[in-house]
Amino acid sequence: MSFSFPILPGGHLLAIEGLEPPxxxxxxxxxxxxxxxxxxxxxxxxxxxxxxxxxxxxxDSTRTRTSFELAGKRLGADVINMSVSxxxxxxxxxxxxxxxxxxxxxxxxxxxxxxQSGAPALLSQKVSASVINAGDGTHEHPTQALLDALTIRxxxxxxxxxxxxxxxxxxxxxxxxxxxxLLTAMNAxxxxxxxxxxxxxxxxxLGVEVFHDMKAGLAGADVVMxxxxxxxxxxxxxxxxxxxxxxxxGLDREKLAVARPDAIxxxxxxxxxxxxxxxxxxxxxxxxxxxEQVEMGVACRMAVLDVLARDLRRNA
Amino acid sequence: MHDLLxxxxxxxxxxxxxxxxxxxxxxxxLILDHGSGLGRPDGxxxxxxxxxxxxxxxxxxxxxxxxxxxxxxxxxxTAAAAASAGGITTLCALPDTDPALDDPALxxxxxxxxxxxxxxxxxxxxxxxxRCEGGELAEYGLLKEAGAVAFTDxxxxxxxxxxxxxxxxxxxxxxxxxxQHPEEPSLxxxxxxxxxxxxxxxxxPGIPPAAEAMMVARDIAxxxxxxxxxxxxxxxxxxxxxxIRAAKAEGLAVTCDTAPPYFDLNETAIGDWRTYAKLxxxxxxxxxxxxxVAALADGTIDAIASDHQPRDADDKRLxxxxxxxxxxGLATLxxxxxxRVHGGDLSLLAALDLLTARPAKLLGLPVxxxxxxxxxxxxxxxxxxxxxxxxxxxxxxxxxxxFDGRALEGRVVGTWKAGRRxxx
Numbered sequence: 001m002s003f004s005f006p007i008l009p010g011g012h013l014l015a016i017e018g019l020e021p022p023x024x025x026x027x028x029x030x031x032x033x034x035x036x037x038x039x040x041x042x043x044x045x046x047x048x049x050x051x052x053x054x055x056x057x058x059x060d061s062t063r064t065r066t067s068f069e070l071a072g073k074r075l076g077a078d079v080i081n082m083s084v085s086x087x088x089x090x091x092x093x094x095x096x097x098x099x100x101x102x103x104x105x106x107x108x109x110x111x112x113x114x115x116q117s118g119a120p121a122l123l124s125q126k127v128s129a130s131v132i133n134a135g136d137g138t139h140e141h142p143t144q145a146l147l148d149a150l151t152i153r154x155x156x157x158x159x160x161x162x163x164x165x166x167x168x169x170x171x172x173x174x175x176x177x178x179x180x181x182l183l184t185a186m187n188a189x190x191x192x193x194x195x196x197x198x199x200x201x202x203x204x205x206l207g208v209e210v211f212h213d214m215k216a217g218l219a220g221a222d223v224v225m226x227x228x229x230x231x232x233x234x235x236x237x238x239x240x241x242x243x244x245x246x247x248x249x250g251l252d253r254e255k256l257a258v259a260r261p262d263a264i265x266x267x268x269x270x271x272x273x274x275x276x277x278x279x280x281x282x283x284x285x286x287x288x289x290x291x292e293q294v295e296m297g298v299a300c301r302m303a304v305l306d307v308l309a310r311d312l313r314r315n316a
Numbered sequence: 317m318h319d320l321l322x323x324x325x326x327x328x329x330x331x332x333x334x335x336x337x338x339x340x341x342x343x344x345x346l347i348l349d350h351g352s353g354l355g356r357p358d359g360x361x362x363x364x365x366x367x368x369x370x371x372x373x374x375x376x377x378x379x380x381x382x383x384x385x386x387x388x389x390x391x392x393x394t395a396a397a398a399a400s401a402g403g404i405t406t407l408c409a410l411p412d413t414d415p416a417l418d419d420p421a422l423x424x425x426x427x428x429x430x431x432x433x434x435x436x437x438x439x440x441x442x443x444x445x446x447r448c449e450g451g452e453l454a455e456y457g458l459l460k461e462a463g464a465v466a467f468t469d470x471x472x473x474x475x476x477x478x479x480x481x482x483x484x485x486x487x488x489x490x491x492x493x494x495x496q497h498p499e500e501p502s503l504x505x506x507x508x509x510x511x512x513x514x515x516x517x518x519x520x521p522g523i524p525p526a527a528e529a530m531m532v533a534r535d536i537a538x539x540x541x542x543x544x545x546x547x548x549x550x551x552x553x554x555x556x557x558x559x560i561r562a563a564k565a566e567g568l569a570v571t572c573d574t575a576p577p578y579f580d581l582n583e584t585a586i587g588d589w590r591t592y593a594k595l596x597x598x599x600x601x602x603x604x605x606x607x608x609v610a611a612l613a614d615g616t617i618d619a620i621a622s623d624h625q626p627r628d629a630d631d632k633r634l635x636x637x638x639x640x641x642x643x644x645g646l647a648t649l650x651x652x653x654x655x656r657v658h659g660g661d662l663s664l665l666a667a668l669d670l671l672t673a674r675p676a677k678l679l680g681l682p683v684x685x686x687x688x689x690x691x692x693x694x695x696x697x698x699x700x701x702x703x704x705x706x707x708x709x710x711x712x713x714x715x716x717x718x719f720d721g722r723a724l725e726g727r728v729v730g731t732w733k734a735g736r737r738x739x740x
Contacts, residue, residue: 017517095634095635096633114635116635116636116637116638117518117519117520117635117636117637118518118519118520118589118635118636118637119635121588121589122589122633122634122635136519137519137635137637138519138520138521139518139519139520140519174519177516177517177519200516201511201512201513201515201516201522201524202512202513202516203516205513205516206513206516206517
């Protein structure tokens with residue numbers, strides 16, 4: 001596949017917001033082709049040969065880091081994982097000191113996860129590598145939105161016109177923000193469902209509809225996307241208890257029944273079973289697309305690495 | 317000391333409404349006379365102003381000057397140099413230093429250090445509460461005797477209603493007032509930007525604008541029951557200004573100031589994670605900026621303060637939520653205010669009034685005027701001289717300006733403190 005335009009302007013993937021629909025479509029098409037290759041057991045070992053990919057994770061993550069590692073290796077990159085201990089995360093100097101260290105290592109592709117919104121953008125100004133945001137604070141998680149969109153597209157054949165309900169702790173969710181930007185750009189109809197205490201200010205101005213009642217928000221939905229509720233949100237007083245949250249905002253068969261009969265259920269993982277999602281729904285092979293999300297994660301990350309590596313070659 | 321005669325000036329004195337050509341004569345550091353045809357006494361040094369504006373030096377109600385405790389950001393000497401370059405001759409220093417100015421000896425220390433600069437009158441605030449921690453009241457009487465100009469906890473809101481009540485009440489005994497950072501702390505905790513669409517998009521923890529209005533409402537109620545005088549610093553929202561306007565109409569002892577960022581910038585300045593535009597209170601939506609401009613014009617706002625908050629690169633080169641809030645403001649106080657004059661929102665005299673006579677009156681100081689017998693604190697201003705704000709090129713140590721790149725019109729070309737030239 002070849003493209004006549006730079007898919008990721010600036011040579012980084014820092015956010016979905018600002019990407020144009022043709023860019024998103026091209027990334028998804030490329031990811032789809034990698035999904036097929038991966039299923040066929042084929043690899044592209046030469047595409048990133050000689051390139052160094054560093055997974056720089058300031059926050060713990062197993063699945064995202066592993067997914068990027070697998071994507072990099074399948075394309076032939078040398079992959080190094082750097083985990084920065086929590087004790088030094090809060091020292092901002094560390095972030096820019098790390099940048100100069102990485103520059104000295106001649107890293108080509110830098111995958112960053114950080115607890116602070118905007119940290120990958122700050123790094124991108126200081127490092128020579130292409131930066132991929134693997135989740136920054138409550139800002140964005142762009143590759144998650146890509147893999148979610150690819151999963152939906154494969155299940156539903158399209159994004160345009162679909163009703164997608166994003167449910168739970170939207171306030172603290174970078175996954176939700178990236179999905180909102182991507183899905184609205186692709187003309188899906190996005191609904192946010194959750195208690196007002198977990199809804200960001202002026203959420204309605206993001207081109208979405210806001211609901212505080214699950215059945216109203218899920219009525220007629222094609223896709224139900226659940227978000228992880230972090231335990232510390234309860235201690236922060238934003239919801240009184242997990243049992244109350246599950247009763248009113250957790251996804252179970254009864255609430256799912258108001259969605260379209262062929263609605264799919266998604267979750268970015270890791271799941272809190274019995275808090276935001278009932279196991280009976282999460283493990284239902286008819287409805288749950290959660291396993292496919294993980295599979296599409298590797299394909300989407302391969303597509304992103306591929307596109308950024310093309311820019312590297314172009315600039316070489 | 318030499319006598320000085322300024323000739324051919326456009327004299328501007330907001331206190332008397334004077335705006336016209338004339339001369340001004342200084343003897344022994346005091347203004348001896350001004351007007352036309354003063355003649356030229358023997359031994360006088362004449363300065364030809366060539367039609368430039370001669371006005372009182374500015375009185376800045378609010379600046380963090382770094383010392384003691386944060387000398388890597390700014391010192392009294394570097395702040396004084398920046399102030400002189402900005403036309404400021406009287407500067408009030410915040411007490412939330414390290415240690416906080418809650419002891420008469422510390423107030424005297426800052427006063428002495430200010431005097432030693434020779435170029436500004438530096439007036440420290442006393443801490444409103446011990447260590448500026450919002451608990452027990454500091455020693456207002458002793459602090460005032462030592463030279464404290466008024467009382468505040470600086471960048472920290474006095475959050476406890478009972479403490480604020482006591483502060484307003486007790487300050488009356490010494491004819492003083494309390495300056496509040498109007499922001500309800502429990503709503504502002506952890507916030508990095510004004511709550512709203514932009515903060516939501518950037519994934520930044522928000523501070524609702526109502527955090528300002530509710531603190532203002534509370535303290536107006538406390539001013540009403542104590543009879544004390546509350547002054548709100550850097551007011552930035554339409555809602556708070558509406559409450560202050562009503563309190564003034566009611567006749568309560570309520571005053572306020574704002575700072576240039578709140579009438580020149582709106583929240584979009586923080587886009588692309590620009591930490592130099594991270595301020596406290598945070599920049600607001602455009603509707604609030606317009607309300608601040610309107611409140612400057614209708615007199616609701618009593619003064620414009622620089623709200624100078626020096627920060628170094630290490631404080632600012634961080635992810636947005638972790639970066640320190642605050643912007644350098646001494647050098648740009650006048651220029652950014654004049655933008656509202658050039659923009660047609662304020663008359664030149666009204667703008668200067670907000671920077672000279674009105675803050676001086678608030679503090680009860682005999683400065684900020686071109687009157688016979690008062691200290692010859694003056695600035696010479698070229699209203700038409702354009703310049704561009706550039707971080708790295710500002711006078712003083714702090715370079716963290718939120719106005720980087722801003723083109724301004726009107727620049728100080730000379731500053732005199734008690735008749736002695738300290739800039740230009």
